[in-house]
Each structure stands twice: as structure tokens, then as C-alpha cells.
Amino acid sequence: MAPSSQAWAGARRRFGPALSVLAQRALTNVYASAHQSEAQSLSLHCRLFRCQALPPSLIRSDTDEKRCLNIELRTVYIVGLAEWCVSLKMLSEGTSFVKGMVLGGLFCLVVSLIGNFSLGGQPSVELHLHHHLKAPSKEELQQLPEAHRLELSQKVRVYCAIMVQPKVLLYWATAKDTWSKHCDRAVFYTSESAKALEAVDLQEKDEWAKLRKALQHAHDNAGDLRWFFVARPTTFAIIENLKYLVLNKDPNQPFYIGHALKSGELEYVEFESGIVLSLEALRRLLAIFRDEDKCPERGRAIWKLSEEKQLAICLKYTGVFAENGEDSQGKGLFNSKGANALISESLAHNPPDVIEGCCSDMAITFSGMTPNQMHVMMYGVYRLRPYGHNFHDSLMFRPPEGSDND
Amino acid sequence: MSDTQAIETTGSVSEREISDENHTRAIELEQKVRVLCWVMTGPKYLSSRAQHVRSTWARHCNMVLFMSSEADPDFPTVGLNVTEGRDQLYWKTIRAFQHIHRHHLHQADWFLKADDDTYVVLENLRYLLAKHDRDDPIYFGRRFHPFVRQGYMSGGAGYVLSREAVRRFVEAFQTGRCTHSSPIEDLALGRCMEAVRVKVGDSRDEQKRETFHAFPPEIHVVRKTSPKRSWQLSYDYYPTKEGPECCSDLAISFHYVPPDLMYELEYYTYHLRAYGYKYRFDPELEAIRSASGDT
Numbered sequence: 001m002a003p004s005s006q007a008w009a010g011a012r013r014r015f016g017p018a019l020s021v022l023a024q025r026a027l028t029n030v031y032a033s034a035h036q037s038e039a040q041s042l043s044l045h046c047r048l049f050r051c052q053a054l055p056p057s058l059i060r061s062d063t064d065e066k067r068c069l070n071i072e073l074r075t076v077y078i079v080g081l082a083e084w085c086v087s088l089k090m091l092s093e094g095t096s097f098v099k100g101m102v103l104g105g106l107f108c109l110v111v112s113l114i115g116n117f118s119l120g121g122q123p124s125v126e127l128h129l130h131h132h133l134k135a136p137s138k139e140e141l142q143q144l145p146e147a148h149r150l151e152l153s154q155k156v157r158v159y160c161a162i163m164v165q166p167k168v169l170l171y172w173a174t175a176k177d178t179w180s181k182h183c184d185r186a187v188f189y190t191s192e193s194a195k196a197l198e199a200v201d202l203q204e205k206d207e208w209a210k211l212r213k214a215l216q217h218a219h220d221n222a223g224d225l226r227w228f229f230v231a232r233p234t235t236f237a238i239i240e241n242l243k244y245l246v247l248n249k250d251p252n253q254p255f256y257i258g259h260a261l262k263s264g265e266l267e268y269v270e271f272e273s274g275i276v277l278s279l280e281a282l283r284r285l286l287a288i289f290r291d292e293d294k295c296p297e298r299g300r301a302i303w304k305l306s307e308e309k310q311l312a313i314c315l316k317y318t319g320v321f322a323e324n325g326e327d328s329q330g331k332g333l334f335n336s337k338g339a340n341a342l343i344s345e346s347l348a349h350n351p352p353d354v355i356e357g358c359c360s361d362m363a364i365t366f367s368g369m370t371p372n373q374m375h376v377m378m379y380g381v382y383r384l385r386p387y388g389h390n391f392h393d394s395l396m397f398r399p400p401e402g403s404d405n406d
Numbered sequence: 407m408s409d410t411q412a413i414e415t416t417g418s419v420s421e422r423e424i425s426d427e428n429h430t431r432a433i434e435l436e437q438k439v440r441v442l443c444w445v446m447t448g449p450k451y452l453s454s455r456a457q458h459v460r461s462t463w464a465r466h467c468n469m470v471l472f473m474s475s476e477a478d479p480d481f482p483t484v485g486l487n488v489t490e491g492r493d494q495l496y497w498k499t500i501r502a503f504q505h506i507h508r509h510h511l512h513q514a515d516w517f518l519k520a521d522d523d524t525y526v527v528l529e530n531l532r533y534l535l536a537k538h539d540r541d542d543p544i545y546f547g548r549r550f551h552p553f554v555r556q557g558y559m560s561g562g563a564g565y566v567l568s569r570e571a572v573r574r575f576v577e578a579f580q581t582g583r584c585t586h587s588s589p590i591e592d593l594a595l596g597r598c599m600e601a602v603r604v605k606v607g608d609s610r611d612e613q614k615r616e617t618f619h620a621f622p623p624e625i626h627v628v629r630k631t632s633p634k635r636s637w638q639l640s641y642d643y644y645p646t647k648e649g650p651e652c653c654s655d656l657a658i659s660f661h662y663v664p665p666d667l668m669y670e671l672e673y674y675t676y677h678l679r680a681y682g683y684k685y686r687f688d689p690e691l692e693a694i695r696s697a698s699g700d701t
Contacts, residue, residue: 153682182680240680339678343669354461354669361677376623380674382683383655384623386529388432395682405627405650406686 131267133257133323135245135333135362141394153395156243157184159225161218163211163232166194173197174371175233178378181400182239184225189214208307209297212289219282226251226279235274235367236374238381240397242276242364245325245333247395254281256315259334259365260324267322268312273334274365275311276325284318285311331360338369339377375405382406432529436468439532441566442514443467444502447483447522448490449476455522456481458665462672466528468514473502495561495591500579503567507576515540517572520564525663525671530656531566533689534609534617543570545599546607548618548659549643550592556606557643558596562661563618565592567604574602610644611654612692619653619660622667626652655687 141149160183164172172188176197180186188199191210200217204210211230218228227246231237249255255278258269269275277285288295295314305313312322325333335342339359346358369377382399383406399406443464447456456472460481464470475498477485486501488494499519506517516535520526538544545567547559559565567575575598578584584598599606609617619626620641629649646652663671 238678238680240683244681339673340666340670343673344666347666347669355673355677358669359673359678361679362681363678372624372628375628377674379623379627379650379653380671381678381680383685383687384527384653384657384675385655385679385685386432386527386675387533387656387689388435388529389429389676390431391679392428393682396684397680397682398684399686 131260131321131323132330133245133249133255133325134330135325135327136248137328138394140248144394149394150396152247153243153397156227156247157225158227158229158239158242159184159218159222160186160237160239161214161228161230162186162188163190163214163230164188164197164199165191168233169194169196170371171233172199174374175236178374178405179237179239181403181406182397183229185221185223187218187221189217206298208310211307211311212297215282216286216289219286222279228277228279228282230271230275230277231365232272234369235272235365236369236377237274237365238363241333241362243397244362244395245364246276246278249278251278252280254278254284254315254318254320255323256281256312256320257323257325257334259332259336260322263309266309266312266316268309269322270334270336271306271308272367273336274367275308281315281318281320284320285315288314288318291317325364327360327362329360333360333362333364335359335363335366336368338366338373339363340373341368342366378405435529435532435536439516439535440468440514441516441518441528441531441535442469442471442506442510443518443520443526443528444471444473444506445520445522445524446495446498446502447472448474449478449483450490451522452478452481452483455665456483458668459520459522462668463526463528466526467518469510471502471506471510473498473505493589496586496589496594499591499595500586503572504576504579507572511569511572515569516566517569518564518566519561520659521562521661523663524562524564524659524661525668526564526659527657527675530617530654530658533656534658535566538568538607540569542568543574543602543604544568544607545571545604546609546618548616548620549606549609550596550641551643553593554596554600556600558593558599558606560618560620560641560661561592561595563620564659564661565595565618571599571604574604575599578602609658611656611687612689612696613654613687614644615647615651615654616644617654617656617658619657622660622662623653623671655685656689 144152160180162172162175162180164175166172172194173196176186176188180188188197189210190199190201191205192203193199193201200214202210202213202217204213215228215230222228227242229237229239229242245257246255255276256269257276259273260267261270262268289297294317295310315321327333337345342358343354346354349357351357366377445456445459445464447459452472452474460470460472472481472483473486474483475486475488475490475494477483484502484505486498486505488497488501502519503517516531518526518531534546545559545565547565548563549557550560551557575584575595578598578601584601586594587597588594596606611617626648627650660671
């Protein structure tokens with residue numbers, strides 16, 4: 001570990017537990033009367049303070065750890081002073097009203113000034129805890145014994161829930177003929193049935209309600225599959241690379257992975273580039289579906305949020321947060337654009353290496369491609385290759401039965 | 407003639423950006439089967455097309471020459487004694503092979519001609535050529551017919567001549583056995599090859615799938631036929647297949663490939679893959695099977 005990480009780890013060990021407790025208590029005191037949702041989001045912040053309690057997958061770098069501690073110290077400082085301010089005010093009131101007001105006011109002024117003061121001379125850190133979930137490195141995998149690796153190949157199994165409608169029939173057919181064959185189970189969920197293609201007809205026009213029903217159905221029919229991939233047929237997914245990403249992650253822990261975006265305070269996974277849920281995340285989600293206040297079925301009345309955001313809000317209530325799926329070099333694995341579009345963009349910037357500036361070798365999803373381009377990608381991923389370049393992968397996945405284009 | 411303006415690309419495979427793999431076999435072949443690539447281009451296509459060839463597949467050649475009507479020392483290009491234009495293509499081809507014959511004949515075993523909108527996978531070309539002898543009079547490409555009894559090779563899909571084939575072609579122009587009979591480069595060259603008894607090779611893989619392609623992948627790989635392609639279907643020497651059977655896993659070339667698609671194909675060929683995936687097509691296994699089937 002680098003020296004700086006050691007220092008942070010040491011500080012956290014010594015001060016961490018005490019600070020966490022103090023911070024929590026202070027927050028409860030001062031903000032007890034606040035609006036319920038605000039309190040809840042604060043209690044979520046509380047949870048975030050307890051960095052040790054976060055699953056290791058959520059702490060991916062020094063930066064995350066430092067932010068954790070910074071927030072702890074800063075908030076405690078402010079909150080501690082705020083408490084003092086309040087209690088002093090109460091004391092002053094005992095002697096004379098005016099004096100008390102002035103004294104209290106002065107202290108609260110001091111507190112707000114200190115609130116803007118950053119600790120340790122570092123710039124004021126925005127409460128932005130962006131979670132990165134990285135694929136295992138070659139070294140990590142090689143450390144596992146071979147028998148364990150083969151076992152993992154068989155154990156990591158994915159249930160694909162593909163949300164279709166007759167309006168996108170050609171994409172639906174393309175997904176069925178291409179990438180979905182590599183899911184351990186692929187189920188198409190439609191709003192109304194189409195004669196040509198088989199699907200579970202949810203008879204639901206509202207997108208959010210449709211997604212909820214699909215997820216319930218997926219959970220009930222998953223068998224022993226523990227990972228869930230939700231996508232539209234306009235997305236192309238390489239399921240083997242998805243399996244690689246989650247290979248050493250426990251599906252009995254909550255995982256909610258994809259291309260993570262931020263909207264105000266809400267961090268959510270973009271639907272168009274595919275959403276990955278572990279079994280535990282799905283279980284928690286289905287449980288909170290029953291809470292009409294937190295996670296209403298007919299959408300939030302005042303403004304209609306997209307399904308991806310509603311999903312993120314519901315999951316957040318259960319303590320599950322969006323994570324950005326990345327390769328070992330930090331390149332995003334879930335793409336909201338097609339390979340062609342990303343290459344063109346890279347080319348336009350005229351970099352020394354167009355492909356290096358574009359996309360990961362282990363990309364999981366691309367979106368926005370035409371059906372023909374998806375057929376080309378199918379050929380490009382599962383067949384086209386240069387003779388004599390062999391990989392010694394730690395896992396092995398067999399081609400699916402009854403398929404001729406892979 | 408001007409001195410060599412070839413781009414040496416030795417040791418290219420070992421410097422490749424692909425990590426985490428064993429490419430000993432590819433390196434072996436690169437040393438054993440030396441390919442000189444020459445790219446038909448022109449002054450006005452250097453920055454729009456040829457430079458992208460140079461940045462992508464040309465790096466995998468043992469040596470590459472960019473043939474133009476004008477010599478450009480910076481690119482670099484070889485200046486041939488021709489003018490630009492579609493009707494000059496056969497003249498360019500003749501002059502290009504004459505240049506190679508004079509300056510580079512012993513620096514390679516096989517000589518590939520490609521357009522500046524052709525994409526080539528050199529490793530797969532070497533795999534094909536490794537089974538043949540460079541001193542054999544033979545050439546490979548996308549086999550077309552009729553017009554030439556033994557067939558001829560599509561110009562756009564790229565074709566590759568053995569050293570002996572290059573020798574015979576150039577000598578035929580010295581003796582007058584072959585002349586500039588037509589501006590249609592691939593047809594005229596095919597006629598000359600037949601005249602000097604250079605054989606047409608079968609470039610299909612062990613499962614009889616084509617490796618050289620006269621169109622971009624999208625045209626070949628998608629299952630349904632479009633009426634536009636009927637003229638193309640009639641040129642194929644072997645029965646045309648569309649959909650997944652169109653193309654070998656170890657495809658060698660595609661044509662009408664603009665720059666963006668070149669990088670995309672480079673990404674698909676050398677970078678993007680499905681981790682741990684066990685390919686259906688195992689060339690070595692197929693070779694053993696077909697060999698035992700013959701005897």
C-alpha cells in the first residue's frame with residue numbers, strides 16, 4: 001500500500017468509529033425535525049461515513065477513502081459546533097434575551113464560516129461518491145486455483161430480460177438471432193404480443209410498470225441463475241465479458257452496475273447501455289416495490305421520471321447504489337453508442353492511437369447500432385480473428401447450441 | 407527507377423498493442439511467410455484513405471509500398487510512370503510489379519496487391535500461404551469468372567502473387583507475351599496469368615468458406631439477399647453463400663472499406679473479443695480432418 005493510503009487507513013482506524021458515532025448522534029439531534037426524505041438521505045450519508053462497513057467492492061481507490069474521511073471530519077466539526085451553538089443559545093437565554101440572541105447569533109455565524117472552511121487545506125469536496133466497479137485483473141484471476149476458476153465459469157450465469165415491443169420488431173428479431181443466444185436464459189418481455197416472435201406478454205403500456213412486472217417475473221423464474229441483465233433490443237451485449245466483470249463478485253451482495261450517470265444528487269445506471277443486477281439487489285428491489293410511498297408503481301405524480309431514474313431511487317432506499325462498470329484500466333465497459341460512432345468520434349480527435357482512444361477490448365455493451373451492424377458485430381466478436389494470436393483465458397465458455405452465426 | 411521507398415515493418419507483431427496473449431505462432435509465420443504489400447493509391451487519396459491503411463492493417467505487412475503516380479518522400483509513396491484515372495489502373499499495376507521486380511523481389515516470398523479501400527488481415531493471409539510454395543507459379547484472391555477460363559481474381563478484394571508468379575508476369579511484358587490489353591486491371595492481369603501458366607489458387611478455408619471478399623462485411627454477413635447484389639453473385643466462381651456461411655472466421659480481406667470502418671475492423675479483429683469463448687472453428691483440427699478425408 002502506498003504511504004498515503006496507510007496514513008488514511010490509520011486515521012480511519014483510530015478516529016473512524018468514534019467519529020461515525022458522534023456524527024450520527026449529532027445529525028439525529030439537529031435534524032430530527034427535518035422532512036422525512038431529507039432525513040433518509042442524511043441517514044444514507046451516515047451509512048456512507050462508515051467506510052469500513054462498505055463492501056470492499058465500493059472502495060476502489062485512495063480517493064474514495066479520503067473522501068469518506070473528509071466528509072466524516074468536516075461534518076462532525078460543523079455539527080459539533082452547531083450543537084454547541086444551540087446549547088449556548090439556550091444558556092444565554094437564561095440571563096437576558098437580547099444578550100442571548102447576540103451571543104447565539106455570533107456563534108452560529110462562526111459555525112457557518114467554519115462550515116466553508118476546508119480541512120487539511122484541501123479544496124472543498126463535493127459529496128460525489130462515484131462508485132467504480134472494475135473487472136478483475138489477470139493477476140487476480142491467476143491467483144485462484146484452476147479448479148476454482150472452472151467452477152466459476154459454470155457458476156456465473158446470467159438471466160437476460162429484454163424489454164421489447166412490436167414497434168421495434170426488427171431489433172427484437174436481431175437480438176433474438178444474435179447476442180441473446182449467449183445468455184444462460186433470455187426472456188423477452190413485451191407490452192403486446194407479436195405473432196412472429198415469442199415473448200412474455202405483460203399487457204402493460206406504462207414503461208415503469210412493465211419493467212416492475214418483468215423484474216418480478218425474472219426473479220420468480222430465475223431458477224439458480226444469480227445475475228440479471230436488463231436491456232432493450234437496441235443494445236448489443238457480450239455476455240461473456242459481463243460474466244468476466246462479475247466473476248469474483250458475490251451475487252448475494254447487492255450490485256447495480258452499468259454506465260453510471262448523475263442527475264443532480266441521483267446516481268443511476270443508464271438503461272440504454274444495459275443494467276446489471278445481482279440476485280440480492282433484485283430481491284431488495286422487489287421488496288421495496290411493495291412500498292407505495294417510496295417506490296410507487298404508477299410513477300411520481302408531479303413529474304414523470306424515466307424508468308432508469310425511478311429504478312435508481314427505489315434501489316437507493318434499499319441501500320443499493322449505481323456502480324460504473326470499467327475494465328482494469330478504467331475504461332467504461334457499458335457504451336451508450338455503437339462501436340462505429342465511438343470510432344468516428346475518436347478519429348475526429350486525431351489521436352495517435354484511434355482504437356486506444358475509443359473502446360475497451362472487453363467491452364460489454366454497445367447501443368444505437370442498426371440491425372445489420374449488430375450482425376457484423378456478432379461476426380466480429382465471435383468469429384473474426386487473426387490466426388496465431390491465442391489467449392490463455394482463465395475461464396472457458398462454450399458456443400450455444402443451435403446457433404450458426406457464432 | 408527511384409530507390410526504395412518501402413516502409414519496413416519488422417518485428418511488428420511483437421510490438422502489437424494486444425496484451426495478455428500468446429502470439430508465438432503469429433510471429434513464427436511472420437518470419438516464415440514474408441509478404442510485401444503494395445497499395446494502389448494516388449496523391450489525392452493520401453490523407454483521406456492511404457494514411458488510414460498505413461495506420462491500420464499495413465503495419466502487419468513485412469514490407470509495404472504505396473504506389474502512386476507521384477513520388478512523395480514524406481508519406482512515403484513510390485512514383486510510377488503513369489497518370490491518375492480509372493483507365494490507368496492496369497498501367498499502374500504493371501509498373502508497380504515492374505518496380506517490385508527490380509528492387510524488392512528477394513525481400514519477400516509473396517506479393518499482395520490491395521486498394522486503398524481494401525482491409526486485409528495479414529495473419530490470415532500468411533496462414534493460407536504457409537501451405538504453399540513461393541516458387542510455385544500461383545496466385546490467390548476472390549475468384550471470379552467468366553471471361554477467363556481458369557477464373558481471375560477480383561482487384562478490389564486484393565490478390566497475392568507468389569514470387570514465381572511475379573517473375574513470370576514481369577518477364578511476359580519484357581518478351582511481349584502479355585501487353586496492356588485492357589484497362590480493366592483484374593481481368594487483364596487474370597488473362598496474363600493464364601497465358602504464362604500461373605495457376606489460380608483456391609483461397610477458401612477448410613469449410614469451403616471464402617476468405618477474400620469484394621464487399622464490406624455488412625453486405626456478406628447479413629442473411630437476406632437484396633436484388634442489388636445479383637450482378638455480383640454472377641461473378642463468383644464458387645457458389646455464393648450469404649449469411650454466416652459467407653465468410654471464414656479467418657477472413658483475409660474486405661473491400662469498399664472507408665476509413666472509419668477500417669478502424670472498426672481493426673478493433674473487431676485485434677481487440678474486441680468475448681472473454682474465454684471457445685471458437686467453433688478450429689483451423690488446425692479442420693486441416694487434420696480434411697487431410698485424413700483425402701487419403
